[in-house]
Amino acid sequence: MERQLEELKQQLEKQCQINQELKRQNKDLEQRLQEKEKLLSEYQDTEFPSQSSNEAEPEVRKSRAAVMAPEPIPEDLEITSNRVKKTSSETDLIVKAIQKNDFLSRLDDEQTAMMVDLLLAFDFSPGKEVIKEGSEGDTMYIVAAGDLVVTQAGRELRSLRCGDVFGELAILYNCKRTATVKAKSLVRLWCMERQTYRTIMTNKSKKKREQLLGFLKTSRTLKDLNDVQLSKIIDSMEEVKYQHKDIIVREGAEANTFYIILKGEVLVSKSVNGYQKQIRRMGKGEHFGEQALIREVLRTATCTADGPVTCFSIDKEVFEETIPVEHLELFDDTKVLQEAEAPEKLSLSSSLKFKDLVPVLYQEGRYQGEKVTLGVGGFGRVELVTTLKHGKYYAMKRVSKKQIVAKRQEEHVLFEKKILKAIQSDFIVRLHGAFKDSRFIYMVMEFCSGGEIWTKLKEVGRFDEAISVFCAACVVEAFAYLHKKNILYRDLKPENLMLDAQGYVKLVDFGFAKEMVRGEKTYSFVGTPEYMAPEIIKNQGHDFAVDFWSLGILVYELLAGSPPFSSSEPQKIYAKILDGVIKYPPYLNEAAKSIISKLCRPRPGQRLGNxxxxxxxxxxxxxxxxxNWHKLRVGQVEAPTVRLVRKGPCYINFDRFPCDQAKVEEEFSGWDRDF
Incomplete structure (x- = not known):
């Protein structure tokens, strides 16, 4: 009897355990269902999120990334005359508003002070619209007094009160307003336009860079370095702050860091008979510890902050990665690019005539008989065409000239054609012809029948290691070729990677590419939010290092199915990028984590590849x-991606798009006469 009772007891315990496990599984399923519903209900690019959003929920990129086209920065924008004096309470309110905002809180003290200085005040009467849903914006606002209401499609989202910030994305780029903001009472707002913000940030970064370059040129150790090498050092430096009486370096300690004083004063003292004897006082622009960069030495003196001090510092290890110490001369990276390149030749096919090109039509499905569209972007469409004589397929990019002028992209379009015309790489899509009429410009490109990496990634969720390594390696080869020709790409993402019939990956879309001289910086706000490097967001000036950052983001997205910094709200993406914390899924191995973290170092001068x-x-x-890099370059590596390429009609690997019915206006300004 006792044995039966014991058995029954064990069975009951087992049943309880099973019930608990089922309960846990149900809870898991419920949670995953909630997450899926949340993702479906989210919409992209909203400036006015509901306040009840749960930050703990994972953010996954489900739709194609938006792109930011570069806008020219006026060289001569006069901003000094716009200064408005603020009372101490007004300054206090503005600073607090900036500090609690996701994006603006990343500004440094000087940038915050400049913003406070240049904000203008505007009054709005009750019922007056400040922002209209669907309109384009170039102004951010801080509520100084009064109440406003935020609505979307007539539905009330939230209220805005004193100290709230809204519309801040507009100071970064030209974005469509996703909600309407209306004054409920008499309202006073502090406002700033994009051109003012970008000009003050850019000017500050340029001045700081020139100042640092001047400081470095006075260093005995670094005086033989050229501007390109000194620029690399600046890119690797960290800003550090010290309080009064903080010891920056201690006599007798191991020396491994070089410092330049940006603000404040430093006292230098030596130990004499057990007492600290002051030798000298150093101020802004002076530097110390340079011997640490080239010799194994101990500190010969103690340096102490006299009041608050800000320095730029560079560690010996980082310095050695940047400048080969033995001869203090920059390594010529053209020596390591061992591509067996074909001789330079014009890639435009002179025999290709626009009148010979005919559209390919869908043979089945809901769009049967309509033109095949391979892709649709912010700047045009890509259609599949063929020639009557040879039956060869081409991808024809067609862009409205009116839209190019409206978005001020004339220079970029002409440069894209110039680059593609000169390029001769198996890892970059070829240009076969360029044409124009009164409405459009046309670029006839090599057709990559395998489709977009983006589409394949969404189909399978995430790629295995072999496919990810292969895709990234093809990108490395494309970057090696471009960087050797001093071309910066700036728009890497799965949407801009195509598969050819053999499964090899090719880079497409050079709308944001730029020719750069080594050691120079460019200051455009350009790219795709999830892939932007911190220096672009901060308007600090950027160079080839941004391509290596985006390579790290790409490796992560290929392996995980979603980029490391993502959100339905762009300002949260930028805040996450500036925080720089990458969370790795458990299935990523150590080598993958290592390459991602080295490519995505916040300081451009410390990035792998740079x-x-x-x-x-x-x-x-x-x-x-x-x-095997040599075999990859000569096309002898068997591409693991080939299993992603489906067999069937020539357009089977592409999403389907309806035909474009929009009527496009003619454009006769003549910007394209050399196209």
Whole structure:
């Protein structure tokens, strides 16, 4: 009897455990269902989120990324005359509003002070619209007094009160307003336009850079370096702050850091008979510890902050990665690019005539008989065409000239054609012809029948290691070719990577590319939010290092199915990028985590690919240990991506799009006479 009772007891315990496990599984399923519903209900690019959003929920990129086209920055924008004096309470309110805002809180003290200085005041009467849903915006606002209401499609989202910030995305780029903001009472707002913000940020960054360059040129150790090398050092430096009486370096300690004083004063003292004897006082622009960069030395004196001090510092290890110490000369990264390149030749096919091109039509499905559209973007459509004589397929990019002029992209379009015309790489899509009429410009490109990496990634969720390594390696080869020709790409993402019939990956869309001289910086706000490097967001000036940052983001997205910094709200994406915290899923191995973290270092001068050995360091990283780079360059690696390419009609690997019915206006300004 006792044995039966014991057995029954064990069975009951087992049943309880099963019930608990089922309960836990149900809870898991419920949570996942809630997450899915949340993702479906989210919409992109909203400036006015509901306040009840739960930050703990994972953010997954489900739709194609928006792109930010570069806007020219006026060289001569007069901003000094716009200054408005603020009372101490007004200044206090503005500073608090900036500090509690996701994006603006990342500004430094000087940038915050400049913003406070240049904000203008405007009054709005009750019922007056400040922002209209669907309109384009170039102004951000801080509520100084009064109440406003935010509505979307007539539905009330939230209220705005004193100290709230809204519309701040507009100071970064030209974005459509996703909600209407109306004054409920008499309202006073502090306002700033995009051109003012960008000009003050850009000017500040340029001045700071010139100042640092001047400081470095006075250093005995660094005096033989050229501007390109000194620029690399600046990119690797960290800003550090010290309080009064903080010891920056201690006599007798191991020396491994070099410092430049940006603000404040430093006292230098030596130990004499057990007492600290002051030797000298150093101020702004002076530097110390340079011997630490080239010799194994101990500190010969103690340096103490006299009041608050701000310095720029560079560590020996980072310095050695940047400048080969033995001869203090920048490694020539063209020596490590061992591409067996074909001789330069014009890639435009002179025999290709516009009148010979005919559209390919869908043979089945809901769009049967309509033109095949391979892709639709913010700047045009890509259609599949063929020739009557040869039956060869081409992808024809067609862009409205009116829209190019409206978005001030004339220079970029002409440059895209110039780049593609000169390029001769198996990892970059070829240009076969360029044409124009009164409405459109046309670029006839190589057709990559395997489709977009973006589409394939969404189909399978995430790629395995072999496919990810292969895709990233093709991008490395494309970047090596472009950087050697001093071309900066700036728009890497799965949407801009195509598969050819053999499964090889090719880079497309050079609308944001730029020719750069080594050591120079460019200051456009350009790219795709999830892929933007911190220096672009901060308007600090950027160069080739941004391409290596985006490579790190791409590796993460290929392996995880979603980029590391994502949100339905762009300002949250930028805030996450500036925080720089990457959370890795458990299935990522150590080599993958290592290459991502090294490519996505916040300081551009410390990034893998942007140190003294250049792109060679990327190729030699252990994550690429299975890759035979020479075989890849000559097309002898069997592409693991080939299994992603479906067989069928020539357009089977592409999403389907309805035909474009929109009537496009003619444009006769003549900007395209050399196209």
């Amino acid at each position: 140190t003294k050995n250049g792109i060679k360091d990327v190729r030699h990283h252990r994550w690429f240990s299975s890759m």
